[in-house]
Amino acid sequence: MLGVLTVFTHRFGGRPIKSGAVSGVTSFATCCRMPRFMTKPCVQSGLQRTKILKEGTKIMLALLISVMVSSAAVAACIVYDAGQGGAIAAGIASFLITQFLIGLIVRKQVAKVQNELQEKLTNAQKQVNRKIQIFQTKPGGNIKQLQRQIESDQKAVVTEALAFTKRFEPFKKWNLLMGRQIATMRLQFQYQLKHFEEVDQILATRGLLKGPMMMEPMAIAMKMARQYKNGEMEKLEKTFKRHIKWMRGNRGSLLYGLMSWVYVTEGESEKARQLLVKAKEVTADETFSRNWEMLSNNKDSAFSNAGLGEEWYSLYLEAPPMPKQQRMRGNGRSGRRF
Numbered sequence: 001m002l003g004v005l006t007v008f009t010h011r012f013g014g015r016p017i018k019s020g021a022v023s024g025v026t027s028f029a030t031c032c033r034m035p036r037f038m039t040k041p042c043v044q045s046g047l048q049r050t051k052i053l054k055e056g057t058k059i060m061l062a063l064l065i066s067v068m069v070s071s072a073a074v075a076a077c078i079v080y081d082a083g084q085g086g087a088i089a090a091g092i093a094s095f096l097i098t099q100f101l102i103g104l105i106v107r108k109q110v111a112k113v114q115n116e117l118q119e120k121l122t123n124a125q126k127q128v129n130r131k132i133q134i135f136q137t138k139p140g141g142n143i144k145q146l147q148r149q150i151e152s153d154q155k156a157v158v159t160e161a162l163a164f165t166k167r168f169e170p171f172k173k174w175n176l177l178m179g180r181q182i183a184t185m186r187l188q189f190q191y192q193l194k195h196f197e198e199v200d201q202i203l204a205t206r207g208l209l210k211g212p213m214m215m216e217p218m219a220i221a222m223k224m225a226r227q228y229k230n231g232e233m234e235k236l237e238k239t240f241k242r243h244i245k246w247m248r249g250n251r252g253s254l255l256y257g258l259m260s261w262v263y264v265t266e267g268e269s270e271k272a273r274q275l276l277v278k279a280k281e282v283t284a285d286e287t288f289s290r291n292w293e294m295l296s297n298n299k300d301s302a303f304s305n306a307g308l309g310e311e312w313y314s315l316y317l318e319a320p321p322m323p324k325q326q327r328m329r330g331n332g333r334s335g336r337r338f
Contacts, residue, residue, distance in 0.1 A: 061173045062102050070095035106174045113167050120164070124157040155193065162189040176209060184212040184219055191222050194316065199226055214243060217254045218311065224255070225315045228262050236262065250283040257305045257312060260291065264303050269295050272303075 073094035077087035128150055135141045165185050172178045183202055190198045203223055205211040214220050220243045227236040240259045244252050256279035263272035276292040279285070287307030294302040305312045306321070313320040 062099070062106075062175075065102065066095045066098040069098045102174060106171060110168070110171055110175075110178075117161060117164050121157065121161060124153070128153060158189050158192050162186060162193070165189070177213075179209050180211060180213045183210065184216075187212045187219060187222065192314070196226065196229070200230070217247065217251055218314075221254045221258050221311075221315055224258055224262075225317060228317075233262075233266070247282075250285060253279075253283045253285050253287075254308060254311050256283065256288065257308045258315065258317075260288075261303070261305055261317065264295070264300055269300050 070091045074087045074091040077083075077090045082090070131146065131150060135143070135146050165182055168178060168182050168185075172182070175181075183205065187199060187202045190196075190202065199222070202212055203226060212219060214223065220239065224236050224239050227233075227239060237259075240255060244255050244259075247255065256275065260272040260275050260279065263269065263275065273292060273295040276288050276295065279288040280292060285307070287305060290307070291303050291305075294300070305318070310320075312318070
């Protein structure tokens with residue numbers, strides 16, 4: 001199984017930037033477990049309140065600075081007798097300008113860190129692609145050895161990227177949504193590492209400013225895949241219906257493919273066929289047309305989402321086909337090409 005760099009787009013500080021995750025080659029052997037703290041109820045409650053207070057202080061920092069600048073502007077207008085209208089205008093203008101300047105500075109700092117992360121992932125993917133190309137053109141290569149090597153390389157890269165997300169933590173005090181954006185990145189990296197217990201914990205996080213952002217199809221698909229694996233069919237269908245209505249064109253292809261695959265796997269081919277009718281109309285994807293035709297002819301075993309490419313296989317619901325080596329044409333005895 002060969003992986004590629006899947007690029008995800010989020011918004012940091014109102015500006016679209018990219019983050020990446022490298023899909024695995026074979027299953028990773030380890031699975032991290034989050035520590036569980038045993039504390040008395042009263043102590044635990046006090047710690048939670050302290051944590052909430054600290055988080056609230058961080059979140060309010062940018063707002064507090066803007067309010068202070070605005071108050072200073074209003075006070076100056078009062079001292080110099082600029083009138084009520086002037087004081088109000090100065091207060092609003094100074095507040096907005098301060099917010100804009102803080103946002104601009106934060107976005108530039110976030111972009112620097114993000115570009116560094118993106119460069120690490122891009123360089124790693126180039127190395128993986130180079131190894132794949134060499135393998136495909138070199139006869140007699142050991143595919144299992146290649147799998148182990150690429151798996152090890154990709155695991156190291158994704159693990160490093162996961163640790164790298166800590167560098168975004170300081171920006172939480174300046175950006176209300178930074179906590180959710182960090183959670184979204186960690187969700188994707190943990191999923192690529194097959195640390196599904198941690199993935200489930202991230203998805204179960206509650207709070208307006210804490211949980212991952214379900215805006216991109218890949219993040220939504222990861223949530224649906226975990227709900228399926230956990231036997232939560234009702235929640236899975238609700239997640240699909242809640243998000244698919246906001247997907248325009250082929251943005252919903254992965255979600256349609258996943259939901260129809262679940263129906264077929266669960267023996268509900270008619271539901272899958274009806275869903276594929278809409279998927280064909282909305283996305284115009286040949287994969288759905290083919291799958292609809294197969295189900296209409298009672299050929300459920302021929303159902304395949306291979307046409308969705310690496311995005312589909314990165315959910316780890318099915319294994320992708322093995323890469324093929326180029327055959328060498330030539331004399332069998334001399335080994336020469338012709």
